[in-house]
Amino acid sequence: MKILKYILIIVALVLVQKEANAQCVPTESVKVCIPKLASGFHFLKSYEINGRGGRLDKVEYSYPFAKGTMYMVNLCSPEGGNKGLVVTLYDATRKQLATSVVNGQQLQAIVFNCQSTGIYYITYTFDNSTSYCGGSALGFKR
Amino acid sequence: MKNYLPFLLITAVLSLGSCGSDKKDEAEAFLDELDEGIDTPAISEETINDILMQVPAPLEISMLMKESGSAYDRSILSNPDDVSKYNTTFKRAINLGIYGTDLIYTNIFGKNQEGIGYMKSVKELADDLNIGQFFNLRLVGRLATNNDNLDSLMLITTQNFNAINRYLQENKRANLSILFLVGGWMEAVHINCRMSIANPEVASLTERIGEQKIILENIMLLMSFYAETDASISELYEDMKKLKAAYGSIEITYTYAEPTTEIVDGILMIIDNSSSTVHITPENVIEIDSVITDIRNKLTS
Numbered sequence: 001m002k003i004l005k006y007i008l009i010i011v012a013l014v015l016v017q018k019e020a021n022a023q024c025v026p027t028e029s030v031k032v033c034i035p036k037l038a039s040g041f042h043f044l045k046s047y048e049i050n051g052r053g054g055r056l057d058k059v060e061y062s063y064p065f066a067k068g069t070m071y072m073v074n075l076c077s078p079e080g081g082n083k084g085l086v087v088t089l090y091d092a093t094r095k096q097l098a099t100s101v102v103n104g105q106q107l108q109a110i111v112f113n114c115q116s117t118g119i120y121y122i123t124y125t126f127d128n129s130t131s132y133c134g135g136s137a138l139g140f141k142r
Numbered sequence: 143m144k145n146y147l148p149f150l151l152i153t154a155v156l157s158l159g160s161c162g163s164d165k166k167d168e169a170e171a172f173l174d175e176l177d178e179g180i181d182t183p184a185i186s187e188e189t190i191n192d193i194l195m196q197v198p199a200p201l202e203i204s205m206l207m208k209e210s211g212s213a214y215d216r217s218i219l220s221n222p223d224d225v226s227k228y229n230t231t232f233k234r235a236i237n238l239g240i241y242g243t244d245l246i247y248t249n250i251f252g253k254n255q256e257g258i259g260y261m262k263s264v265k266e267l268a269d270d271l272n273i274g275q276f277f278n279l280r281l282v283g284r285l286a287t288n289n290d291n292l293d294s295l296m297l298i299t300t301q302n303f304n305a306i307n308r309y310l311q312e313n314k315r316a317n318l319s320i321l322f323l324v325g326g327w328m329e330a331v332h333i334n335c336r337m338s339i340a341n342p343e344v345a346s347l348t349e350r351i352g353e354q355k356i357i358l359e360n361i362m363l364l365m366s367f368y369a370e371t372d373a374s375i376s377e378l379y380e381d382m383k384k385l386k387a388a389y390g391s392i393e394i395t396y397t398y399a400e401p402t403t404e405i406v407d408g409i410l411m412i413i414d415n416s417s418s419t420v421h422i423t424p425e426n427v428i429e430i431d432s433v434i435t436d437i438r439n440k441l442t443s
Contacts, residue, residue: 034301038409043297044199046304062196064356067418068346069202072409089412097401098412110410116396116418117353119196119360140202142209 024050025078029135033076038109041072041139049085049124051132059124063138065114070141073122074109075100077134082108084129087136090121101127190316193364194307197323198357200243200330201300203350204250210344212337214251219244220329220442222263227443231271232374235318236441238267239325242303247333249295257295258283271318273309276302317368317375324361324378325441327354332438335431342424351430352422355389362386381437388429393421 026048034043049059065071073089075082087110088099097120100107106127112120126132220240228237241264248257261282268274282298285291303326310319331354338347362382369379399415 042201043300064196064198066353095398098403098410100410102405102410107410108408110412112412113414115414116416117394118396118418119356142205
């Protein structure tokens with residue numbers, strides 16, 4: 001009987017471990033996002049969005065944008081499309097420039113026509129997300 | 143024995159959970175050997191990765207050169223046949239970055255056959271650093287035979303370099319990642335300077351050199367953490383201080399203005415109404431070029 005109990009504990013451990021691993025695989029979402037960059041945009045960087053099951057309320061990256069260049073940041077969610085994911089762009093002084101939620105509508109991407117060189121912050125947050133997971137690609141066009 | 147049974151079983155299960163990572167472990171062990179003696183700097187891994195992610199891809203600078211109408215100039219690139227000279231981890235990592243930028247430069251100008259030479263050198267250095275698995279030489283070679291595949295070729299190259307960076311960072315070898323990125327960045331600035339000197343009337347080339355002041359400040363910050371514990375990085379850091387001094391008089395001014403937005407086909411278009419100005423002179427470019435040439439000569443000797 002004791003042996004049976006141990007086996008049950010082990011099975012439970014295996015399941016918990018598998019569940020933990022299956023929770024968020026941002027690389028898969030990144031793979032979906034890269035080819036979704038609009039025509040004419042060249043891929044620059046990919047960003048993994050892992051909210052650790054809701055423990056993180058935002059995931060942030062920064063990148064130097066150059067004057068005279070257009071940058072596209074798109075969103076891909078394992079829940080389909082860009083579901084549950086929001087991207088917000090801030091300038092170097094942390095002023096919010098724009099967010100992908102407009103009038104309650106979650107948009108799939110933002111395009112920033114940069115006229116001032118500097119470091120910009122790309123912040124990912126979650127809105128009605130169940131996975132707290134996703135990927136994003138950054139592309140540029142001159 | 144009965145009392146130990148559950149612990150043995152649980153240990154076995156947890157061990158099974160890590161199956162499949164043997165190859166990664168071997169790679170990690172190899173990298174450990176390479177970096178023996180290097181202490182981890184007193185800064186969080188997250189901060190290091192944040193700064194590393196800020197180093198711009200050489201593709202962006204190289205693309206500007208092509209669009210500016212500048213002519214392709216092979217003589218300003220590093221010699222791909224020098225690969226055998228690079229026999230230390232430091233030299234391999236930094237020249238991997240240099241060759242990577244040269245490869246992208248040849249790709250953008252459609253010099254695919256020359257690009258294959260760089261690809262082979264990149265692959266050789268990557269193999270030496272035990273990160274050769276990120277390059278599929280056959281696929282790249284096939285794409286390089288046709289200029290119609292240029293976008294695919296650049297995409298694969300950029301993806302490979304991003305994968306290398308991620309791998310090095312995940313395996314706690316950010317010091318190699320720094321060298322790889324610094325090498326690539328410095329080569330891009332070097333090419334940019336030469337293009338700007340040859341085409342002084344193209345303001346965008348000169349401005350782009352000045353804009354690199356922002357990147358240089360971050361690179362210097364990053365290197366300062368490692369300079370304390372890594373002798374090779376420390377020497378490079380001292381040389382980079384001269385580059386920082388050359389950038390001293392360059393100023394970038396920024397004026398904020400509220401952006402305007404509109405939605406087009408489900409995408410938010412943001413029009414930046416802010417502006418920035420780079421204050422840089424042709425003399426600044428010549429000085430930066432001179433300092434970079436000195437550093438580069440040391441790195442490629």
